Amino acid sequence: MKIYRIHALICAGAQCIAAGGNGFEEALKNELKKHNIEEEVSVVETGCMGACQLGPLLVVYPEGIMYTNVEAKDAKEIVEEHFLKGRPVKRLMWKKEGEEEFPELKDIPFFAKQTKIVLRNCGLINPEDINEYIARDGYKALAKAVAEMEPKDVIDVVKESGLRGRGGAGFPTGLKWSFAANQDSEEKYIICNADEGDPGAYMDRSILEGDPHSVIEGMMITGYAIGSSVGYIYVRAEYPLAVRRLKMAIKQAKQAGLLGKNIFGTNFSFDMVLMMGAGAFVCGEETALINSIEGKRGEPRKKPPFPAISGLFGKPTIINNVETLANLPVIVDKGAKFFKQFGTEKSPGTKVFALAGNVNISGLVEVPMGTSLRKIVFDIGGGIPEGHTFKGALTGGPSGGVIPMEFIDTPVDYESLPDLGTIMGSGGLIIMDERSCMVDVAKFFLKFTVDESCGKCVPCREGTRQMLKILERITLGRGREEDIDRLEKMGELIKLTALCGLGQTAPNPVLSTLKYFKEEYLAHIIDKKCPAGVCQFSALKEGRKKHEAKIAH
Amino acid sequence: MEKTKYPQVEMEIRKWGSKPSSLIQVLHGVQEGVGYLSQNVLKYTAERLNVPLSKVYGVVTFYNFFKTQKDADHIIMICMGTACYVKNGEEVVKAIENYLSIKLGEKTSDGKFSLQIVRCLGACGLAPVISIDGDDVYGKLTPEKAVEVIKRYQ
Ligand SMILES: Cc1cc2nc3c(=O)[nH]c(=O)nc-3n(C[C@H](O)[C@H](O)[C@H](O)COP(=O)(O)O)c2cc1C
Numbered sequence: 001m002k003i004y005r006i007h008a009l010i011c012a013g014a015q016c017i018a019a020g021g022n023g024f025e026e027a028l029k030n031e032l033k034k035h036n037i038e039e040e041v042s043v044v045e046t047g048c049m050g051a052c053q054l055g056p057l058l059v060v061y062p063e064g065i066m067y068t069n070v071e072a073k074d075a076k077e078i079v080e081e082h083f084l085k086g087r088p089v090k091r092l093m094w095k096k097e098g099e100e101e102f103p104e105l106k107d108i109p110f111f112a113k114q115t116k117i118v119l120r121n122c123g124l125i126n127p128e129d130i131n132e133y134i135a136r137d138g139y140k141a142l143a144k145a146v147a148e149m150e151p152k153d154v155i156d157v158v159k160e161s162g163l164r165g166r167g168g169a170g171f172p173t174g175l176k177w178s179f180a181a182n183q184d185s186e187e188k189y190i191i192c193n194a195d196e197g198d199p200g201a202y203m204d205r206s207i208l209e210g211d212p213h214s215v216i217e218g219m220m221i222t223g224y225a226i227g228s229s230v231g232y233i234y235v236r237a238e239y240p241l242a243v244r245r246l247k248m249a250i251k252q253a254k255q256a257g258l259l260g261k262n263i264f265g266t267n268f269s270f271d272m273v274l275m276m277g278a279g280a281f282v283c284g285e286e287t288a289l290i291n292s293i294e295g296k297r298g299e300p301r302k303k304p305p306f307p308a309i310s311g312l313f314g315k316p317t318i319i320n321n322v323e324t325l326a327n328l329p330v331i332v333d334k335g336a337k338f339f340k341q342f343g344t345e346k347s348p349g350t351k352v353f354a355l356a357g358n359v360n361i362s363g364l365v366e367v368p369m370g371t372s373l374r375k376i377v378f379d380i381g382g383g384i385p386e387g388h389t390f391k392g393a394l395t396g397g398p399s400g401g402v403i404p405m406e407f408i409d410t411p412v413d414y415e416s417l418p419d420l421g422t423i424m425g426s427g428g429l430i431i432m433d434e435r436s437c438m439v440d441v442a443k444f445f446l447k448f449t450v451d452e453s454c455g456k457c458v459p460c461r462e463g464t465r466q467m468l469k470i471l472e473r474i475t476l477g478r479g480r481e482e483d484i485d486r487l488e489k490m491g492e493l494i495k496l497t498a499l500c501g502l503g504q505t506a507p508n509p510v511l512s513t514l515k516y517f518k519e520e521y522l523a524h525i526i527d528k529k530c531p532a533g534v535c536q537f538s539a540l541k542e543g544r545k546k547h548e549a550k551i552a553h
Numbered sequence: 554m555e556k557t558k559y560p561q562v563e564m565e566i567r568k569w570g571s572k573p574s575s576l577i578q579v580l581h582g583v584q585e586g587v588g589y590l591s592q593n594v595l596k597y598t599a600e601r602l603n604v605p606l607s608k609v610y611g612v613v614t615f616y617n618f619f620k621t622q623k624d625a626d627h628i629i630m631i632c633m634g635t636a637c638y639v640k641n642g643e644e645v646v647k648a649i650e651n652y653l654s655i656k657l658g659e660k661t662s663d664g665k666f667s668l669q670i671v672r673c674l675g676a677c678g679l680a681p682v683i684s685i686d687g688d689d690v691y692g693k694l695t696p697e698k699a700v701e702v703i704k705r706y707q
C-alpha cells in the first residue's frame with residue numbers, strides 16, 4: 001500500500017456537492033499537480049460529514065483540521081500554506097462563536113458530543129470503494145453470522161440487543177424477525193425501506209450515500225436470520241446520488257463474491273433488487289410499499305395479516321428501515337452488550353437526527369437514545385441564531401408534534417416523546433424560533449397529509465380536509481371560538497378510525513400545537529392577531545375598512 | 554411492427570421482465586429516457602405487461618413522479634419541506650412566481666420553465682432549496698438569489 005503524508009477528505013455528500021464541493025476538488029487536484037505533490041497527498045471523497053450547513057467541508061489528516069465553506073479559490077492557499085509549509089489556513093477553520101479557531105476536529109463540540117455507531121463510516125471512507133468499507137471491519141459481521149452462528153443465534157443477539165425499528169414505530173426488530181423466521185415457506189423477502197418520507201429529513205439518504213455497504217450487509221444478515229435469499233431496496237426517486245451509490249455498491253459486493261450464490265462458501269445465497277419509489281409519502285407505510293413493489297397503486301392493506309406472515313407476493317416479508325439495518329453489523333460483530341451500553345434501558349443504541357430549521361449548525365447528528373433535546377439543540381447544534389429565542393422543536397414530521405421550551409430537558413427516546421404528545425419518528429428534528437406561527441405550522445403539516453392521503457378511507461380523506469378548512473379559516477382571521485373544540489374532537493376521531501398510520505397520526509401536529517400553544521390559536525380567533533406575524537389578515541382588514549368607510553359616509 | 558415502435562419500453566421490459574409487477578420500474582425507465590409517458594406508450598406498456606390500461610392509468614395518476622405530458626425545457630422544483638418552510642421558503646416561491654409570471658404547477662408560455670413543488674430535497678441544511686432539472690441543487694437562497702439562479706438558465 002502506498003503511504004501518504006497527508007490525507008485530504010472532501011465531503012461528497014449531496015449537500016456539500018450542492019454547495020459547490022465539486023469545483024473545489026478539481027481546483028485542489030490542480031494545485032497538487034502544479035506543486036508536484038500528488039504522490040504525497042491522498043484525496044478522498046467521503047459521504048456526509050454531518051455539518052452540512054457549513055459545507056463544502058474539507059478535513060486534513062494527520063492534524064484533523066476541518067475547513068468549512070471552502071471554495072475553488074481557496075485551494076491554492078491550502079496547498080501552499082498548509083500542505084507545503086505546515087501552516088493551517090486559520091481563516092477557513094471552524095471557529096468558536098466568532099472567536100478563535102478550533103485546533104482539531106475532535107475539539108469541536110458539534111463532533112465531540114456525538115456518538116457514532118450508525119454513522120461510523122460516514123464522512124470517513126470513500127463510499128464508492130468497497131475496500132475502504134472492508135478495511136473498517138465491513139462484512140466481518142456477515143462472515144461471523146453465516147460461518148459461526150445459526151440463524152436463531154442471530155435473531156437472539158438482535159433480540160437481546162433491544163434494537164427497535166428506526167423507521168418511526170420503534171417495534172423490536174428481533175421479535176419481528178422471529179415471526180417471519182417461524183413461517184414455513186420456501187420464499188421469504190427482505191425489504192429495505194428507503195422511502196424516507198418525512199418532508200424535512202435526510203438521515204437515511206446520508207447513510208445510503210455515505211456508507212451503502214452497511215445497509216447491504218444489514219439486509220444480508222437479516223436474510224440469513226429469517227431464511228430469505230432475496231432483498232428489495234425501495235428508495236426514493238428523488239435521491240439520484242443514493243441510487244447511484246447503491247447500484248455501485250451492489251455491483252462491487254457481487255464482484256467481491258460477498259453477494260450472490262454460496263456466500264463465504266456456505267449454503268447461504270442472497271440477491272438484491274433496487275427499486276425506485278415514485279413520489280408518494282404513503283408508500284413509506286409498509287403495506288403500501290409492498291403494493292408499490294408489486295407494481296400497483298401504493299394503497300395500504302388491512303393488517304392483519306402482517307407482512308411478516310403474508311407480505312410481498314403473499315410471502316413472509318421483513319421490512320426494516322435503513323438506519324435499523326445499518327445498526328445490525330455492529331450488533332452482530334460486537335455483541336448485544338456492547339450495543340446496550342448506549343442509550344436507555346428501553347431504547348438502547350443511538351439515533352440519527354437531521355437537525356434543521358432555525359438552529360446555528362444544521363446537519364446530521366447521532367446521539368445516544370435518551371439524550372436531552374437541550375443537548376442536541378444547544379450543545380451540538382450551537383443554539384438558536386443570535387437575537388432569536390427557541391420556541392419549539394418539531395419531531396416526527398407530519399405524524400409528530402412540537403416540544404416547547406418547558407420540556408427541553410426531556411430525554412429523547414421512544415417512551416418520553418409520546419408522553420409529550422409527539423413521537424420520535426424517523427429522525428427529522430426541526431427547530432423553530434419566535435418567528436414561527438404554530439397555527440401556520442399545523443396548517444402546513446395538515447396540507448401535506450391532505451395532499452398525500454391515498455383516499456382509501458373516509459376519516460382520513462374527508463376528515464383531514466375538514467380540519468384543514470378550519471385551520472385555513474383561523475389563519476385568515478375568520479376563526480370562531482368553537483373551532484378549537486371542533487379541531488380536537490375531529491382529531492381524536494380520525495386517530496381512532498383511520499385505516500393506516502398516515503391517517504392515524506395526521507391530527508398529531510394540530511393536537512400537539514393546540515396543547516402547548518392554545519393562546520396562539522386564541523389570539524388568531526379572538527384578537528384577530530398573529531403573534532408571530534406570519535398570518536396575513538389583510539383580506540379582513542380591507543373588508544373592515546370598506547365597512548368603516550361606508551359607516552363614515 | 555409495434556415492437557420497433559417503442560424500443561425504450563422494450564429495453565426496460567428486458568431489464569425487469571414482462572410481468573405486471575414490473576410496471577412501475579418500466580415506467581420509471583421510459584420516463585427517464587423519453588421525458589414523459591405519452592398515451593401511446595402507456596397503451597403499449599399495458600399490452601406488453603398484460604395489465605389492463607385502466608390499472609396503468611391508476612398507477613400513473615397515483616404517483617406524483619410520473620408525467621403524461623412533455624415538460625418544459627427546465628423544470629424548477631421548489632422545496633416546500635418543513636426545513637425550507639421554517640426558513641421562509643414561501644418567499645422564494647413568491648419571487649420565482651413573480652419573475653416568471655406563472656404559478657406553481659404551471660409552465661411558461663414559451664415552454665422554457667415549469668414550476669413544481671417538492672417535499673424535501675434532502676438538503677435541509679441549506680434551506681431554502683430549489684433544484685433545476687433534477688441534478689442542480691441550489692441552497693441558502695434569498696428571493697433575489699433565486700431569481701439570479703433562474704436567469705442563468707434563460
Ligand atoms: C405514512 C407512513 C409513512 C412511513 N414512512 C416511512 C419511511 O419513510 N421510512 C421508514 O423506514 N418507515 C416508514 N414508515 C414505517 C413503516 O411502515 C415500517 O414501520 C418501517 O419501515 C419498519 O421498519 P423498522 O421496524 O426498521 O422501523 C411509515 C409509516 C407510515 C404509516
Ligand code: SF4
Binds near residue numbers: 452456503
Ligand atoms: S388513513 Fe389515509 S392514507 Fe391511510 S389508507 Fe386511509 S386514506 Fe389512505
Ligand code: FES
Binds near residue numbers: 013015053
Ligand atoms: S453533505 Fe457534506 S457535511 Fe453533510
Ligand code: FES
Binds near residue numbers: 201633635636637
Ligand atoms: S425541507 Fe427543503 S431540503 Fe429538506
